[in-house]
């Protein structure tokens with residue numbers, strides 16, 4: 497029988513700024529799901545990273561279930577009332593619509609869900625990031641499922657040797673493409689290196705996988721809040737679910753992908769590049785320059801609709817090196833202040849004052865004669881072509 501893992505997350509208020517969630521709000525979300533999820537979901541877990549509350553739910557209604565989505569929506573609504581009572585910052589900020597309309601997609605919260613054929617033992621890890629964007633998953637997901645230096649199972653486990661299939665979304669044009677690895681590895685990298693546009697949405701086993709043919713084994717939330725709302729309303733901090741072991745990346749191979757604090761976009765005002773720091777739950781708050789961007793990992797095993805766990809996967813001195821490197825990178829980048837490449841390029845910034853600056857000095861820019869002549873010549877040559 498198929499089972500669905502639905503992970504839905506939202507920022508419904510934090511303190512003192514965008515630092516961390518507040519206990520009473522998290523408790524309210526949890527007790528709402530517990531009380532109202534009976535008969536609908538078989539188990540759930542509530543967690544948080546930075547200013548985002550995360551609900552992991554298990555059920556048998558498949559992806560896009562209106563009832564399951566509505567449960568999460570109403571739980572976030574209930575949490576928002578508590579957040580408002582305490583005057584939390586940005587209370588209810590990710591709930592962009594007044595009422596639920598059948599599917600939580602496009603309403604603000606981020607969602608990652610997959611319907612699976614559970615194995616005898618079904619281990620998986622939920623990764624949750626704050627102060628970054630969905631494309632931040634491109635690097636580690638590629639490492640886990642396609643890089644033999646990260647995942648030697650691709651070389652030495654016969655069940656992984658054929659590689660995996662990637663579903664990549666163009667989140668600007670709203671299009672998708674399926675690419676196989678290792679066959680299309682260089683094409684895949686060509687796309688997903690542009691992480692603000694091409695994002696890995698799902699990973700599947702190939703039909704030839706002996707233990708688990710043609711199955712969804714990883715999924716990432718790809719909800720671009722800024723596109724949904726038509727204006728900036730908060731970075732679309734992503735979450736991802738990765739199934740592991742037995743012909744899939746081992747737990748340690750999935751974790752290894754985060755041992756290098758690679759650079760992601762987001763951080764302060766959604767407008768800066770910074771290293772992604774893997775942390776345990778106790779450090780999952782955003783302090784320095786509203787960050788740095790952080791990732792937590794919770795490990796579960798699923799059996800008969802029930803969850804065992806979680807294990808706080810990055811709460812391990814083995815990741816101290818990654819954290820130290822990330823801190824050094826922060827020290828280095830911060831000295832660049834408002835300059836690129838610490839600051840994002842103009843078209844990727846979530847906050848910008850440039851239009852206003854340009855408006856203020858409208859008509860004050862003087863033509864540079866020599867350069868403008870060159871430009872005219874170049875343009876007319878182009879016309880002839």
Ligand code: F6R
Nearest residue numbers: 513514627731763764765766786
């Ligand atoms: C980034 C984030 C924060 C805020 C920043 C300014 O995703 O949440 O870095 O952008 O603290 O917030 P406001 O404009 O609300 O004062």
Ligand code: MG
Nearest residue numbers: 547548626733
């Ligand atoms: Mg957040």
Ligand code: MG
Nearest residue numbers: 507514547730
């Ligand atoms: Mg936020």
